[in-house]
Amino acid sequence: MSVVTEVSPDGQKLTISIRGRFDFAKHQEFRESYERPDGQMPSSVVVDLKDATYLDSSALGMLLLLRDHAGGDNSDIRVVNSSSDVKKILAISNFDKLFAIS
Amino acid sequence: MQAPFEPLTILIAEDSAADRMLLSSIVRRQGHQVLTACNGAEAVEAFRQQAPQLVLMDAMMPVMDGFEAARQIKALAGETLVPIIFLTSLTESEALARCLEAGGDDFLAKPYNQVILGAKIKAMDRLRRLQATVLEQRDLIARHHEYLLNEQRVAKAVFDKVAHSGCLNAPNIRYLQSPYALFNGDLLLAAFTPAGDMHVLLGDFTGHGLPAAVGAMPLAEVFYGMTAKGYGLSETLREMNAKLKRILPVDMFCCATLLCLSFQRRSVEVWNGGMPDGYLHCVASGVRTPLPARHLPLGVLSPQTFDDRTDVLTMAVGDRVFLLSDGVIDTCDANEQLFGVERLQQVFAANHQPATLFEEIEQALRDFRGEARDDVSMVEVSLLEAAKLTPPALVYSDSGQSCPLDWSVSFEFRAATLKRFNPLPYMLQLLLEVHGLRAQSGALYSVLAELYSNALEHGVLGLDSSLKRDASGFARYYQERNVRLDALHDGYVRVHMQVVPKGEGGCLAIEVTDSGQGFDVTRVMERPLDGVRLSGRGVSLIRQLSRSASWSDDGRTARVEFYWEALA
Numbered sequence: 001m002s003v004v005t006e007v008s009p010d011g012q013k014l015t016i017s018i019r020g021r022f023d024f025a026k027h028q029e030f031r032e033s034y035e036r037p038d039g040q041m042p043s044s045v046v047v048d049l050k051d052a053t054y055l056d057s058s059a060l061g062m063l064l065l066l067r068d069h070a071g072g073d074n075s076d077i078r079v080v081n082s083s084s085d086v087k088k089i090l091a092i093s094n095f096d097k098l099f100a101i102s
Numbered sequence: 103m104q105a106p107f108e109p110l111t112i113l114i115a116e117d118s119a120a121d122r123m124l125l126s127s128i129v130r131r132q133g134h135q136v137l138t139a140c141n142g143a144e145a146v147e148a149f150r151q152q153a154p155q156l157v158l159m160d161a162m163m164p165v166m167d168g169f170e171a172a173r174q175i176k177a178l179a180g181e182t183l184v185p186i187i188f189l190t191s192l193t194e195s196e197a198l199a200r201c202l203e204a205g206g207d208d209f210l211a212k213p214y215n216q217v218i219l220g221a222k223i224k225a226m227d228r229l230r231r232l233q234a235t236v237l238e239q240r241d242l243i244a245r246h247h248e249y250l251l252n253e254q255r256v257a258k259a260v261f262d263k264v265a266h267s268g269c270l271n272a273p274n275i276r277y278l279q280s281p282y283a284l285f286n287g288d289l290l291l292a293a294f295t296p297a298g299d300m301h302v303l304l305g306d307f308t309g310h311g312l313p314a315a316v317g318a319m320p321l322a323e324v325f326y327g328m329t330a331k332g333y334g335l336s337e338t339l340r341e342m343n344a345k346l347k348r349i350l351p352v353d354m355f356c357c358a359t360l361l362c363l364s365f366q367r368r369s370v371e372v373w374n375g376g377m378p379d380g381y382l383h384c385v386a387s388g389v390r391t392p393l394p395a396r397h398l399p400l401g402v403l404s405p406q407t408f409d410d411r412t413d414v415l416t417m418a419v420g421d422r423v424f425l426l427s428d429g430v431i432d433t434c435d436a437n438e439q440l441f442g443v444e445r446l447q448q449v450f451a452a453n454h455q456p457a458t459l460f461e462e463i464e465q466a467l468r469d470f471r472g473e474a475r476d477d478v479s480m481v482e483v484s485l486l487e488a489a490k491l492t493p494p495a496l497v498y499s500d501s502g503q504s505c506p507l508d509w510s511v512s513f514e515f516r517a518a519t520l521k522r523f524n525p526l527p528y529m530l531q532l533l534l535e536v537h538g539l540r541a542q543s544g545a546l547y548s549v550l551a552e553l554y555s556n557a558l559e560h561g562v563l564g565l566d567s568s569l570k571r572d573a574s575g576f577a578r579y580y581q582e583r584n585v586r587l588d589a590l591h592d593g594y595v596r597v598h599m600q601v602v603p604k605g606e607g608g609c610l611a612i613e614v615t616d617s618g619q620g621f622d623v624t625r626v627m628e629r630p631l632d633g634v635r636l637s638g639r640g641v642s643l644i645r646q647l648s649r650s651a652s653w654s655d656d657g658r659t660a661r662v663e664f665y666w667e668a669l670a
Binding site: 057060061062064065085092093094095097 | 306308309352353354355357375376377378395396397398399402404407428432438440
């Protein structure tokens with residue numbers, strides 16, 4: 001599995017970990033990772049990019065979809081463990097204005 | 103899965119009548135139709151006439167042997183697989199190999215074994231069907247591909263009409279785009295404003311193919327429409343963002359850099375949302391100043407949260423602005439290493455001939471990756487003397503019979519309006535209803551724009567133009583302008599326009615008054631009309647482009663006049 005999800009015991013935090021290239025090929029898996037069958041969305045979401053090697057513009061689009069799904073401007077999404085290459089791409093797009101990136 | 107049994111038409115080429123009858127009866131019993139031939143020549147003729155699906159071929163026959171017949175039948179069959187099973191009493195491997203080399207697919211040793219013959223016919227039939235399926239699918243894919251290419255051709259032809267309505271062919275623009283860059287989401291637009299400034303947009307939509315191309319059309323329409331009407335970068339950006347936000351799905355957006363090159367003011371205004379750093383190349387010093395992305399791409403933020411702030415930098419004649427798409431720096435080599443900004447800067451440093459810069463970058467990408475990508479877009483825009491560029495004349499379609507010739511109008515724009523609204527396009531549209539003024543629309547717009555920005559910046563905002571003496575002060579000036587505009591609560595700019603007929607022609611008087619402190623008119627008027635300094639260019643521009651420019655009320659009111667003669 002290249003997209004792994006984990007919900008905290010209290011159900012308040014969803015962690016999505018991406019492995020390998022984060023591009024359009026992960027579109028389906030990524031969407032399924034946060035579209036729960038019960039329609040519930042945890043209040044905070046963490047996208048863990050520790051094992052992500054690359055991120056393209058369609059991945060940025062997927063992050064926007066996640067943000068939209070999690071409540072848009074009221075969403076609480078953190079993007080963590082980005083490599084320096086990935087950070088550069090996020091910085092060029094100014095996505096730090098939408099997501100807490102570390 | 104077992105295919106349902108379908109009887110085949112099988113050609114038996116055998117010179118021995120006994121063998122021929124024996125084989126025929128075996129094959130018929132298995133449910134197939136049989137054609138027969140006594141030699142190779144007959145076999146070829148029978149194939150030509152009746153197109154059997156499978157051939158049992160004796161190797162040794164009179165007139166024409168099986169090898170030659172096999173070659174001819176294979177040639178006739180073309181891409182369709184017509185399996186040929188050689189019937190042979192030959193046993194030495196060399197002879198058997200010859201059967202296959204001549205185009206045979208298998209062989210069957212005499213004497214015939216019905217079970218094996220039946221099994222071989224079935225196996226060959228499977229192969230035949232497989233080949234037929236592959237061909238069918240290949241043709242289907244080829245047809246679809248042809249449709250797709252044709253659709254792209256049509257879409258591109260329509261889009262080229264839109265994109266090339268601009269001024270990409272102006273002498274100060276050089277660009278490189280792959281022919282189908284549009285379908286990689288890359289977009290390059292350029293157009294003149296009524297004042298003779300040049301707006302340039304390099305954009306990159308998320309994704310590939312048709313989805314990436316559909317957003318380009320509305321974006322281009324907004325860009326050209328608003329630029330031609332005299333809107334500035336900020337208003338155009340706000341409108342483009344709002345439009346894309348409204349029509350695109352959430353995960354689609356457009357990274358873009360917008361430039362406004364002012365040849366008269368010798369400056370460039372930049373907004374970069376999500377594109378790689380552009381570069382302002384100062385030719386005199388050799389320095390390349392990066393133009394980094396300060397904003398989110400277009401189509402992400404709501405109109406309420408969109409940030410249209412721009413940066414303004416000075417340019418000298420010959421200086422160049424270079425923009426590129428992420429295809430350049432995101433090119434990967436075999437180990438997924440990115441080409442990156444450092445390698446790009448090495449190419450910059452090694453470049454001596456501006457004309458070959460694009461080729462050198464492409465070469466560096468090829469050396470790095472081994473092949474060229476098809477989503478690389480680059481554009482370089484240089485600053486020329488204002489007089490060296492002639493914006494195309496505007497085309498009007500109305501007859502002029504209802505042209506207004508005797509009227510006046512007054513506007514007062516107050517603080518909340520000054521913050522966000524640009525009244526120039528509206529006022530220009532109004533003035534261009536007067537046919538006699540159309541020939542001077544460029545000068546008219548320039549003067550109106552200078553009067554308005556003087557009133558707003560020096561008058562209402564109280565900015566000191568001497569800040570603009572050098573390049574760093576120039577950038578500070580525009581930052582300070584944004585800050586003061588954000589904080590503005592009071593103040594106004596009043597514009598009074600009066601058109602009166604004069605003989606066969608007429609006269610337009612424009613008066614602009616502001617709520618500011620005014621300035622020392624005498625001192626400013628003593629300056630020579632040189633237009634080379636960075637500061638105070640507005641006033642000398644106004645004096646050069648209009649008739650009888652004058653200031654009164656301690657510099658708080660400016661008045662200019664434009665005249666026109668009888669129309670031909």
